[in-house]
Amino acid sequence: MPVSARNLVADALRSLSGHVGGVLLYPHVGADGDALGACFGFVSALGRAGIDARVVVEEPVAPPFAFLPGAGGAIVFDAALVPSLQAFQTVALAVDCEGPPRIGARADLFRAARVHLVVDHHPPAPVSDVDEDGTVRFVDPAASCAGELVLRLVGDLSATAGADLLDRDGATCLMTALLFDTGGFRFSNTNADSFAAAAELVRHGADPRDLTRRLFDEMSPGRFRLLGRAFSAVRYDCGGRVASVSVPQTMLDECGATESDLDGLAGRLRDVVGVEAAFVLRERADGTVRVNVRSGGGFDASVFSKGFGGGGHARASGFTVESGLDEARERVLEAAARELSCPEVR
Numbered sequence: 141m142p143v144s145a146r147n148l149v150a151d152a153l154r155s156l157s158g159h160v161g162g163v164l165l166y167p168h169v170g171a172d173g174d175a176l177g178a179c180f181g182f183v184s185a186l187g188r189a190g191i192d193a194r195v196v197v198e199e200p201v202a203p204p205f206a207f208l209p210g211a212g213g214a215i216v217f218d219a220a221l222v223p224s225l226q227a228f229q230t231v232a233l234a235v236d237c238e239g240p241p242r243i244g245a246r247a248d249l250f251r252a253a254r255v256h257l258v259v260d261h262h263p264p265a266p267v268s269d270v271d272e273d274g275t276v277r278f279v280d281p282a283a284s285c286a287g288e289l290v291l292r293l294v295g296d297l298s299a300t301a302g303a304d305l306l307d308r309d310g311a312t313c314l315m316t317a318l319l320f321d322t323g324g325f326r327f328s329n330t331n332a333d334s335f336a337a338a339a340e341l342v343r344h345g346a347d348p349r350d351l352t353r354r355l356f357d358e359m360s361p362g363r364f365r366l367l368g369r370a371f372s373a374v375r376y377d378c379g380g381r382v383a384s385v386s387v388p389q390t391m392l393d394e395c396g397a398t399e400s401d402l403d404g405l406a407g408r409l410r411d412v413v414g415v416e417a418a419f420v421l422r423e424r425a426d427g428t429v430r431v432n433v434r435s436g437g438g439f440d441a442s443v444f445s446k447g448f449g450g451g452g453h454a455r456a457s458g459f460t461v462e463s464g465l466d467e468a469r470e471r472v473l474e475a476a477a478r479e480l481s482c483p484e485v486r
C-alpha cells in the first residue's frame with residue numbers, strides 16, 4: 141500500500157482549503173464510469189471540505205453517465221478556456237490514468253499547474269511516490285477502481301476535517317465507479333476491499349439497484365439492434381479459442397447506434413465457452429481501427445495490447461491500429477494465433 145503517496149495527495153488537497161485557487165480533475169480521454177464517477181465523487185467531497193474543484197473533460201459527459209450528480213458542472217475542454225482555467229488551477233489531479241499522454245488535448249493545461257497529483261489503479265505501480273518532476277503518484281494496482289482510492293482519500297480528508305465529507309451524491313458517484321470497473325462485482329478485480337467500499341457507499345445512500353439498472357441493463361433500441369448484428373457477425377479462429385467481430389461505420393449507421401453502444405460487447409464474446417481471446421474491432425472516422433481485447437484464460441490482454449502500442453489490464457485492454465478494418469483484423473488474428481500457439485488462423 142503506497143501510504144505515503146496517499147498522505148502526500150491528501151496533504152496537497154488540504155492545503156487548498158479556504159484558499160483562492162483550486163483543483164482541476166482530469167479523467168482520461170474516453171472517460172468511463174470509473175474515471176467520471178471518481179472525479180465527480182471527489183469534487184463533491186472536496187466542496188464539502190471548502191476546496192474548490194472542477195472536472196475538465198475531453199468530451200462532453202454522455203449517457204449513461206450524464207445522470208451523475210455534478211456531471212452538469214463538468215467543463216468540456218476548449219483551448220479558448222485555457223487562460224481562465226489556468227488562473228483557477230493550483231493543483232492538477234489526473235484520475236484513473238497516469239496523466240499525460242492519457243489526457244489528450246488537456247496535457248498542456250495539466251502541465252501548467254504548480255502541483256501535479258495522480259490517483260490511479262492501473263499497473264505498474266510507480267517506482268517512487270514522487271517523480272523527478274515532483275508529480276505525486278498514488279497508484280494502487282490492487283484497487284478495483286479509481287473510485288475506491290478516492291474513497292480512501294475522502295476518508296483521510298474527513299478525519300482531519302472532523303466531518304463526514306461523503307454525502308449521498310458523492311456516494312452515488314463513487315458507487316458508479318465501483319460498479320462500472322468491477323462489472324457489477326463480477327470481474328476478477330473484485331476483492332474484499334471492493335465489498336467493504338460498497339458497504340460504506342450504501343451506508344451513505346448509494347442505491348446499487350438503481351445504479352446497476354442505469355449502468356448495465358438499460359439500452360437504446362439502437363444498441364439492441366447493434367448487438368444483434370454484431371453477435372451474428374462473430375468469427376471464430378484457432379478452433380474456437382479466438383473470437384472476433386469487425387464493426388464498420390456502416391453497421392453503426394444502419395442500426396442508429398454510436399460507438400459507446402459497443403461497450404460490453406467484447407466481454408460477452410469472451411463468455412462464449414472455449415474462447416480465450418476476444419476482439420472487437422471498430423472502424424473509426426479518422427481511418428484508424430480501435431481494438432478492444434478481452435481475455436478468458438491464460439491469454440494476457442495487457443501484454444498483447446502493448447505489442448500494438450496500447451495497454452490495459454490482463455483481462456481487458458485495447459489499442460489502435462492505423463490501417464483499414466480488414467488489415468487490422470488480419471494482423472490482430474495472426475498475432476493472437478502466435479500468442480496462443482495455434483498452427484494457423486481459422
Ligand SMILES: [Mn+2]
Pocket residue numbers: 174175236261284285286321
Ligand atoms: Mn478504472
